[in-house]
Amino acid sequence: MSIDTLTHDLAIDDATADLLFREARTIREYSDAEVTDAQIAAVYDLVKMAPTAMNTQPLRLLSVRSPEARERLVPHMAEGNQARVSAAPLSLVVAYDPAFHRHMDTLFPQVPGMGDKFAAMPEVREEMARTNALLQAGYLILALRAAGLSTGPMNGMDFAGVDAEFFSENGWRSLLVVNVAVADGPGTPHPRTPRLDAAQAINTI
């Protein structure tokens, strides 16, 4: 399918499609420019609006900025990812909160009592939180790009180690780490890897 055909079928302009999807690249080297807390809050204010099952919104983020915090995260990353976390101006530990049900009376007022029902179903909550936070992680990566930021998502890490290090009190559970930097150039220089085409990934009946 040609770019012309693509453009014809989109409701966003070409530059935006490039920024969010087509030209954005996972980064392994980072601009030194600061990624501010205000930028991350603005990104979150987009992410939070996208849908989750029963409006559960289980995504939680630990924003790792200080050198001390970074030193605590690095040893729990896979060896190939450690230098990347050390070098990035900001790393987000993307996690979910299995205790999301404590917010349900606020988040899902149309069905009162869902919080209490979920309280008795920890396995259902675990599955629901993980599934929906991963959906939200997809929104997050695109929202970071929408804020002019580059992303380096990684899930080569010791999840249990990260959870013990950072989440022993609040009970969050880690899913991935996303390095974040101000987008300032061509990004990763290696060639783009191939993609499956629509005919390989979609069946129609």
Place this chain on the structure above:
Amino acid sequence: MSIDTLTHDLAIDDATADLLFREARTIREYSDAEVTDAQIAAVYDLVKMAPTAMNTQPLRLLSVRSPEARERLVPHMAEGNQARVSAAPLSLVVAYDPAFHRHMDTLFPQVPGMGDKFAAMPEVREEMARTNALLQAGYLILALRAAGLSTGPMNGMDFAGVDAEFFSENGWRSLLVVNVAVADGPGTPHPRTPRLDAAQAINTI
């Protein structure tokens, strides 16, 4: 955080932020306008470019269009979702392919032999496929909106029933169903449910 502050921190324009995140609503009633296969292919051509671990791209879509196919899907949906699937012009069964490794020599040429390594690790593949296809499902929902389409994602369904009905030959596994329609109005009339704010969802260290 005010809209002004948000806009300041974004690299996309306000109308696009509204289209993708802020004003888009999950729909329960649908325009009759046709959603074309070309539109879905254009959406997929955005989704495929966003990142997955080791470029695995495990997302697969079953596009359910014909009345006969729809009749096969409806009984596997939760009761509250059945009429929605019957009424939507198109429903996508969002799934993952645990046999994604058969494409790895093409998708991840920088490490030859990954396909064979994954072949011996079905549990690792299952987890990786599920995790990364859910990330891609997040990309998909935003990409559908980027194509001017409205989405109604649902995961109240009998996953094993759907898999037996549609995927007994190719081994795909269902994650959710997304009803798709041409966006043509205000969408769901009920009030928007509350969102957690950044201070509730983000810790910084």
